Amino acid sequence: MTAPLTPPPPPNEHSSAHTSYQGPPVPPPVGAHALGGGPGDGPDGPGLRTELREAVVTTVAVTVLGVLLGVLWWRLAPSVPLVGDVVDKSWVVYLKDSEGEQAIGVDSTFTLLALALGLLSGLAVFLLRRRGGVPSVVALGVGGLLGSLLAWRLGVWLGPAEDVIAHAREVGRGTTFPAPLKLGAKGALLAWPIAALLVHLGLTSLFGPRDPEPYPHSYEPPERF
Numbered sequence: 001m002t003a004p005l006t007p008p009p010p011p012n013e014h015s016s017a018h019t020s021y022q023g024p025p026v027p028p029p030v031g032a033h034a035l036g037g038g039p040g041d042g043p044d045g046p047g048l049r050t051e052l053r054e055a056v057v058t059t060v061a062v063t064v065l066g067v068l069l070g071v072l073w074w075r076l077a078p079s080v081p082l083v084g085d086v087v088d089k090s091w092v093v094y095l096k097d098s099e100g101e102q103a104i105g106v107d108s109t110f111t112l113l114a115l116a117l118g119l120l121s122g123l124a125v126f127l128l129r130r131r132g133g134v135p136s137v138v139a140l141g142v143g144g145l146l147g148s149l150l151a152w153r154l155g156v157w158l159g160p161a162e163d164v165i166a167h168a169r170e171v172g173r174g175t176t177f178p179a180p181l182k183l184g185a186k187g188a189l190l191a192w193p194i195a196a197l198l199v200h201l202g203l204t205s206l207f208g209p210r211d212p213e214p215y216p217h218s219y220e221p222p223e224r225f
Contacts, residue, residue, distance in 0.1 A: 055135035062121050062143025062196070063150060069192075070154030072113050073181070077155070078105040080179035084168025093164045096176055103184060110155075111188040114148055118195025125196075126203040140200055144193030152189065155181045 080103055081096040125140055159181035161167045171177045183189075 051133055051135040054129065055139035058125055058136060058139035059143040059146070062125075062140065063146040065117055065121065066147030066150030067154060069110075069113055069117055069147060069151035070158065073110050073151060073155040074158040076113070077109045077181060078102045080106065081176045082164060082168070082179045083176055084165075084171070084173060086173055091165050091168055093168050103182070106181065107183060107185045107188055110152070110183060111185075111191045114151075114188060114191040115195045117147070118144055118192040119199050121192075122196035122199030123203065126200050126207075130204075130208055137197060137200065140196045141193045144196045145189065148189040148192045152183050156183075 080100070082093050083096045084091055084093050086092075121144065122140060125136055129136055156162070160178045162180045164179065167177055168175075
């Protein structure tokens, strides 16, 4: 005689609930809001399209400031005195003071003014948009470089005539006249963008918003029954 078959026990509700658990939700990547997560605005900040539009405006505004730099450089840079003379029936031009440091002062004036504008532009962009982001940084760098190029060419155009031989003939033999503005150290063109980027990145790292923690609540495994 055989024993009756006993049906298996019903599955435990708690056990089935635990087997269907898929783990904690995956948080969004850290810093996604800084790069613009999408074309529209979201709770973490403006979208990529808005950031690109603001970056274009920033680039244009910073570049236009190059006009101010060019005018200030033209007005504040020291004058380099030249003298014209006739040698073998040909006009020659030479420095009146061969040991003078006026040429170095011209480059130094441009560099100091560019550093000041870089500091101001970096501070202004941070105050207007505290979230930072790659588009703002690129806009500051490109705008500062374009502004420096604009200031350089504008200062040369506003300054004395570039044709020194014609200028010497015009003022006469032995008469002192100013040399055209010349930027000897082309590295001064990088002073503005470098200063703007350092100021902006420094302020963003100190006072900008912090990225949220990837796992704000510690995960505790479910109890087993």
